[in-house]
Amino acid sequence: MTAAKSSAPGMMFIALILVPWLVATWFYSADRVVWECHLDFEMLVTSSDQRVERTLGSYSQFFYGNNLGFSRISGRKVHALKNHQTQVHNFYRFMDFKYVQAGPYLKNKITKITRKQGDTLSDDQELAFMSVPGEDVYDQVLKLGPNTYSFGRLGMPRQICQGRQGWLMPRLR
Template identity: 25%
Template sequence: MSLISSPASPKVGKRLAPHYLWLGVAAAALAPWALTWWFVPNHRVDWECLSNLEFDTQTPDGKLVQAYGTMTSRFNKDGSGTSRFLGRLRLGETLSVVHRVNEFNYVWLNSLIRVNTVTASRIASDDANDALVYRYVNHGFEPGHTDYFQAMRVGNAVAVGFNGLPRAYCAPVPATASSK
């Protein structure tokens, strides 16, 4: 008696395990973001701003208020920054020294910059009333305060201000030999 072998049946392909399918979907979703992060350069730069300020106004009861001094700010690449104001605040005949520093976080919103104050401090010589500083010098020296500024391109620099009127000139921080 002879053994007759049956023709070989074609191999049926193995089914893909579900976890491999999910890995493929995750890779397809994340790959464009990873490639963008890898190939798109970060062109953000550090900015320094300097402004000599003088504000003259009146209180509701008619007293003259003068605030004047120098504001310096630094906007870092990582979205953080610091500001410092050194000046005077005169309310009627009373003259106070204002010397404040704050740390903030910022984000660009097209032509606007949103700045949120994280911390603020007085320097030793500051003897001004907080409420007067917030109202007549800069409300940004109050922790938690959020403000919006316009940013206008000026050559390779930026002017920051309100209502289309520049108030502070900001230039890129020069690269040093250690930061190249």
């Protein structure tokens, strides 16, 4: 009976020390998504010969705590041809990337692009937000709130990103 009474406070003391560390490890695990960015977009391009190209899509980025991430882009590209006909191409792609903070910018390097089933857009056609593997892409970062940022790339719509404060942009607090 005496041994049971003396071990209970010791177990309670050990639990009070270990539980916060276990919770912190679970919350701030490097393989969890710590930032997400989402953007629905529409782009309209008219060429000098009066051909029109319209792209409708959705673009998302997911950043892990270990400086790795992936993007997914999907949608439809419609070409209006001179003879009043249209060509429609679907695209479904995933891009793996590495990222680092570079001052007020975020530098992404695409490591791999994967085309998914149903992607009918040829590789020679340009697609918004797409880069070739190995290319460095710089996004400017603007803090909007305690855990909300806006990412912008030259000539592209801004993405709104949310995540845990301090993980991705600790210097911008």
